[in-house]
Amino acid sequence: MxxxxxxxxFPMTETAFYILLSLQTPRYGYLIMQYVEEMTHGRIQLxxxxxxxxxxxxxxxxxxxxxxxENKRKIYQTTNLGNQLLLMEKSRITELYKNLERIED
Known part of the structure; x- marks a missing residue:
């Protein structure tokens, strides 16, 4: 890479993260916006x-x-490079989460 x-x-912005995550399945722009909004329960509206x-x-x-x-809509999907970056971000977030568990309530 x-x-x-x-x-x-790296580290990824939430926008980049959710776009790459949504494009694990081919989608065009409006569907990406809808998917991200649904995944984040409305917290992120692109x-x-x-x-x-x-x-x-x-x-x-x-x-x-x-x-x-299709019908003037560009349909996007992640490449191998995009998938590699998404997996790197997953590892980074997992490490953050594990370290956060060290905090006692």
Missing amino acids: EDRIQKIY GAGTLYGSLSKMQKDGLIDIIKI
């Missing part, structure tokens, strides 16, 4: 500008690809 990509995306800016950057960086276009 390129150091530049790792420095940009605006169109934020979403499409992030999708464009992630595509240029090789984290996602457009896998097809």
Whole structure:
């Protein structure tokens, strides 16, 4: 993995995390927004500008690809690089959680 990509995306913002997580299944923009809102119980509502800016950057960086276009909708999915970064973030979050368990109530 390129150091530049790792420095940009690791640790991940919640926006990047949820976009990559949602694109484990092919989706177009509006479906990504809906999925993220559902997963976070409304806590995160991606605006169109934020979403499409992030999708464009992630595509240029090789984290996602457009896998097809249907009715003018671009359908995206994560690449191997995107999946690697998501797994790195999962490990980081797991470590944080385990260390947080050390705090006594």
